[in-house]
Amino acid sequence: MSRKTRTVHLVRPGDCNHYGSLFGGTAMAWMDEAAFVAATRHARAKVVTVHADAMDFRQPVPQGSIVELVAWVKEVGKSSMRVEVEMWVEPMENFERVLACRAGFVMVAVGPDGRPQAVPLLQD
Template identity: 85%
Template sequence: MTRTVRLVLPGDCNHYGSLFGGTAMAWMDEAAFVAATRHARAKVVTVHTDAVDFHHPVPQGSIVELLAWVQAVGNSSMRVEVEMWVEPMDKAERSLACRAGFVMVALDAHGRPTRVASPE
């Protein structure tokens, strides 16, 4: 499992003071990339993203934790699940802000799909 922690800064937010959806998706894709790279130990690329389910806004000044893990492995592909959890700085509570699945493919030195090991 990969864990990434980020602080939601003003430049990450829209005029409502909430994290841009595109920024959330980019952070989730990055977490999926790290999880898949750690598993495959090869160059990986995103080939598919499921619908991103946004449960509630992520306010500016929040702490965000992204959790990503390889759920399934094919020949060259890996399905990675990613959750984004949000917590206010002034409270010890967390809530699930959004979740999505990503399909990542491992590539060889020539940019062709290459075999990856099954999860342990």
């Protein structure tokens, strides 16, 4: 398994719906960005998202929480990479971390001509 990419966001009022929890679209954007960074670090090339699995929302993410996204390249093909992303939520008032959401993304490396290019094999 390759190294993990970790990013952190604060859940602000503008990120939330009228129930005070994170918009699903915002969660997906943050997760796609984490997948992009993990894939770019692996390929060291321009990468694009070609597929996102169904997102598994397990827990609402309340306003005021700290969110940590953990992404890693799980598998590689010739030019594609399967990236797993987990979204962990930490309420401000305690030390508890809860898995709030999980999804998989397929990213493809592209060359200067916009066509798929080979990516390195995974290193243990």
